[in-house]
Amino acid sequence: MPRKSSKQNKLVCPRCGSEDVEIVKQWQLVSPLPDKYGRITITIMGVMQCRQCGYRWRGVISKIKVGGSGVEIEGKKGKKIVGEKEEPRRVKEIILDLEDLDLEEE
Template structure:
């Protein structure tokens, strides 16, 4: 049975729309099967009408691999695919004979 996704900005008690009071990020410790790490943005809400407090997922971002996937709290998804870019640092070569003993 699929769970119906609610709009996290709407109070579950009275239906008033509000903005989060506080947001924070949760980073998953393990990547998924495509090598992407999920960053979940959570929000703490307080209803201005009835005073009810709740927490909800504001958005999710999957980063890594060759693409980035964004998912809002409303269930909308967007995928951004980029070309792989070779990442290489500076190469430092040291000859042992050049090192002076102190």
């Protein structure tokens, strides 16, 4: 698992501790089930390579939670919540009067 430095949460090489890391390849994983707030988690995975020692490893680059009440991005710079507005749901009330319905008797 790649370590992250305490300064600015950058990727750190697990072998030599260098912060000079290059992302060689990246892909997305989408969770099949939402969390308790109705958000779907998209995890961005990647292959990282240290430019100093040449060590390559796989790990999580960032996570994005989309849907529900907003978007939450968790990445190199920590958590960022975008569009977290909770609007109350309107209840639709349907009123029917039996006299207004045209009922045909057979």
